[in-house]
Amino acid sequence: MTPAVNQQRLAQTLDELAAFSDAAPPAVTRIVFTESDLRARAYVKALCIDAGLVVREDAVGNTFARWVGSDLSLAPVATGSHIDAIPEAGRFDGTVGVMGGLEAIRALHAVGFTPRRSIDLIAFTSEEPTRFGIGCLGSRLLSGALDASAGSRLRDMDGRQLDDVRRAAGFSGELESVRLLPGAYSSFVELHIEQGPLLERGGLDAGIVTAIAAPAGLRVTVEGEGGHAGAVLMPERRDAFLAAAEIALEVERAARATGAIDTVATTGVCRVFPGAVNSVPSRTVLEIDVRDIDGDRRDWTMARILSQCEDIAVRRGVTVTHDIINSDPPAQSDETIVEVLEGVCKEQQVRYQPMISRAYHDSLFMSRIAPTAMVFIPCRGGISHRPDEYSSPSAIARGTEVLAAALARLSTRP
Ligand code: HGY
Ligand code: MN
Ligand code: MN
Numbered sequence: 001m002t003p004a005v006n007q008q009r010l011a012q013t014l015d016e017l018a019a020f021s022d023a024a025p026p027a028v029t030r031i032v033f034t035e036s037d038l039r040a041r042a043y044v045k046a047l048c049i050d051a052g053l054v055v056r057e058d059a060v061g062n063t064f065a066r067w068v069g070s071d072l073s074l075a076p077v078a079t080g081s082h083i084d085a086i087p088e089a090g091r092f093d094g095t096v097g098v099m100g101g102l103e104a105i106r107a108l109h110a111v112g113f114t115p116r117r118s119i120d121l122i123a124f125t126s127e128e129p130t131r132f133g134i135g136c137l138g139s140r141l142l143s144g145a146l147d148a149s150a151g152s153r154l155r156d157m158d159g160r161q162l163d164d165v166r167r168a169a170g171f172s173g174e175l176e177s178v179r180l181l182p183g184a185y186s187s188f189v190e191l192h193i194e195q196g197p198l199l200e201r202g203g204l205d206a207g208i209v210t211a212i213a214a215p216a217g218l219r220v221t222v223e224g225e226g227g228h229a230g231a232v233l234m235p236e237r238r239d240a241f242l243a244a245a246e247i248a249l250e251v252e253r254a255a256r257a258t259g260a261i262d263t264v265a266t267t268g269v270c271r272v273f274p275g276a277v278n279s280v281p282s283r284t285v286l287e288i289d290v291r292d293i294d295g296d297r298r299d300w301t302m303a304r305i306l307s308q309c310e311d312i313a314v315r316r317g318v319t320v321t322h323d324i325i326n327s328d329p330p331a332q333s334d335e336t337i338v339e340v341l342e343g344v345c346k347e348q349q350v351r352y353q354p355m356i357s358r359a360y361h362d363s364l365f366m367s368r369i370a371p372t373a374m375v376f377i378p379c380r381g382g383i384s385h386r387p388d389e390y391s392s393p394s395a396i397a398r399g400t401e402v403l404a405a406a407l408a409r410l411s412t413r414p
Helices: 005-016 036-051 095-110 137-143 164-169 240-257 293-315 335-347 393-412
Strands: 028-029 054-057 065-069 078-084 085-089 119-124 187-193 205-212 214-223 264-273 285-291 317-326 350-357 370-375
Touching: 005 036, 005 095, 005 350, 005 393, 028 036, 036 054, 036 065, 036 095, 036 119, 065 095, 078 095, 078 393, 095 119, 095 187, 095 393, 119 137, 187 335, 187 393, 205 335, 205 393, 214 240, 214 293, 240 264, 240 293, 285 293, 285 335, 293 317, 335 370, 335 393, 350 370, 370 393
Parallel strands: 078 119, 078 187, 187 370, 205 350
Antiparallel strands: 028 085, 054 065, 065 119, 205 370, 214 285, 214 317, 264 285
């Protein structure tokens, strides 16, 4: 079955969703639980209700829109992704999986399909780490990868606890209630832009994700002495920023030192205190992202970074402390779901290839409670997390048609 997706309507909903943003177009900034995020959530929920789906939200704001199936004794199938966006991002990361999921359901409904297993469209809360420092917050809590203590432990850049922020946004209830047990879903499929160049380079329409790289997050705090930029002479300085700068360079060296192209490490955040041009930095906080498809190699890279931190601390007379925010194993896709996706691509004559995902996704955690796989679509130049992120309406529609046919097969399986 290849239900016809309404390409124009799908493109329009993605454009309308992009307007809920705190950045000037074409950039999109939509940080979790901000006004823009809440307005975007309301927009998506209204479309789901209009499509006849039953909508519920859990205590951390994961949103579930259900197409009720004919056999309620069977575990539902699910699809979905995220609608939050990092600062100055694009409009397709995550949103393609949510709006494409809705459009897939609408297309199936339009051809008179009735699912045996209910189909859930899920918009996960805070896939991006921007506000609370850890990615996939909603799917971690849902899968049990993070426990309810996160509600008081995680704080945003203003020091506000997750529990306070989520309740102020209207999501109350105990975080424990977010947890779903294995078996809650019979399968999960996420549609997402590739966020890499391989599909476009290969002239392919789709990627079927066989594994998701192992992400780790590190926060390093450097405490120096600070002081007056004019009065403190160079030999007397214990400059917290310069020590952090050396650490950032060691992050790059450590990733290159594995000799594997799959090891990547990034110092994406650097906060210098007090942040005055005429004051020697007294404290610097770095947020570091380390990934590899091989978990052991990723751990080796982290260990090397931390040992370099110690050397730099001694040499520069500063104090370096660190927190490991997350250190997750890689995820393997479920072979039966991969086979379903391959069968659909062959039937629809979609040119595809199996591939790994270097970006992480909510699928990384959904794979802990349900057989999971992902469908990638090409994005121009492989660009993502930038305002010029782009995927064409036809590429998005084609990926959505693969998703629709896969949901039809998965929701009729006994
Ligand atoms: O960082 C990631 O891999 C995802 O896009 N949040
Ligand atoms: Mn992202
Ligand atoms: Mn994403």
